[in-house]
Amino acid sequence: MAQAAAQTISSQEHGPAGEHGRFPPFDSHTFASQILWLALTFITLYVVMSRVALPRIGSILEDRRRHIDGDLQEAHRLKDESDAAIAAHEKALSDARARAQTLANETRTKASAAAELRRKEVDAKLAMRIAEAEKGIAVTRAAAMGNVRGIAAEAAGAIVERLTGKALTAPEIDAAVDHVLKR
Secondary structure, X not given: OHHHHHHHHHHHHHOOOOOOOOXXXXXXXXXXXXXXXXXXXXXXXXHHHHHHHHHHHHHHHHHHHHHHHHHHHHXXXXXXXXXXXXXXXXXXXXXXXXXXXXXXXXXXXXXXXXXXXXXXXXXXXXXXXXXHHHHHHHHHHHHHHHHHHHHHHHHHHHXXXXXXXOOOOHHHHHHHHHHHHOO
């Protein structure tokens, strides 16, 4: 024990730098034990890290990579579905436009045909009315001409009598009126 006390006194005299005034990690007397403890600590730390910490970190990174890959695949799948839905929508829209155009053309054609048929019916009715009107006009004209002939015969007889003072007979007046009307 006396020897331990002597060493304690000796280390106190030399200060914190050790016996020889050197920094303890560089002291050649303690160098071998420091190397041993460094190797043991390094090996222990290496084993703990390689067997415990690094596998956990690796599994976390692998899980994260798989999760990200899964999310990317899901995003690609959803994008493909979205593109397919957009393409289907565009196709349906173009089909609907084509059907609408076809229906419009058919309706226009039917309306034109119906209008043409109606126009022909109206033209036929108008032609029939015109023919009836012309017949009526011809009958009225014939009646008017018959009346005109009588009026003309009367007027001619009255004019001749007034101008000449002599009265003409009915056959003479009729012959003169017929001669003038035939021209």
